[in-house]
Amino acid sequence: MSRNLRKLIQLGRGSYGAVHLAVPISPPFYTKACAAVKSSMLEHSSALQKEDRVLQCLSSCPEIVHCYGNELSFENGRRVYNLLLEYASGGSLFDMIQSYGGSIPEQKVKIYTRMVLKGLCCIHQKGYVHCDRKPENILVFVNDHGIKQLKIADFGLTKEPGREEETNRFRFRGTPLYMSPESFVFGEVEARLDIWSLGCIVMMMICGKLPWSGLKRDSFVRWLALSNEEPELYLPQNMSENGKDFLRKCLLRDPRKRWTAKMLLNHPFAVEGRILSLLEQMRCSNNF
């Protein structure tokens, strides 16, 4: 049992352990109303400890989930490592896509894409590669005016600068459906891997599934690893031209041609997201 936290309900499970909603009951955390606590047995907590390290370095970025710190507890006679994170009351982006019936309106997608891009810029500027970007790892926070803010979470597979020895371990980790061809085939882990995954996430927001998620395993591997075909053919037909062009820049097979997060922030699709977000904020402040 933890002396400083009371775990309430389980919010989810990851490969390392469980996530609970918790209330801090004594210092150092009890100034927080509630928190999400990711826990795992101390001896299996290397991914959580890494997440803690990475989140401390990215703490100045509003589009990254905030970490309050860590603590050790004793549960059923075993030592448990707990990582305290700000609680996302809106669940994950995956939940949000489901709540929209599988397709978020494009105007909203522009706003959300820009939020995720800003988080990605911080990650890449500091030399990290997230490596496991998917809608389940983007959390939704809802402010007092009901405006949704997306933040990037789950840094357990992140590649840290100066820790090259871990590179090969990423090869078949992460989620294959969101992996770029070069990371899938050669185990290359560079920032542009996250950009390919971003393209997949935007597709998920628009269509609720990836066009290649229906392929059988062998066909998927062949398409991703061996084909020269750009994913152009798979672009959602119901999307604006700017939206399709944004996806083209993310989903280029050649990572050297793929745009960076910084370049994409200036793409008309993301710029429109900025304008729409400002309008949304103005509408809310006029109502209050």
Ligand SMILES: Nc1ncnc2c1ncn2[C@@H]1O[C@H](COP(=O)(O)OP(=O)(O)OP(=O)(O)O)[C@@H](O)[C@H]1O
């Ligand atoms: N800060 C948080 N606030 C609210 N819910 C959270 C928070 N962090 C995680 N969760 C919930 O717990 C689930 C599991 O989280 P986590 O990110 O650790 O694992 P995962 O990404 O689903 O799995 P894996 O680690 O295997 O990739 C999430 O999908 C989400 O529903």
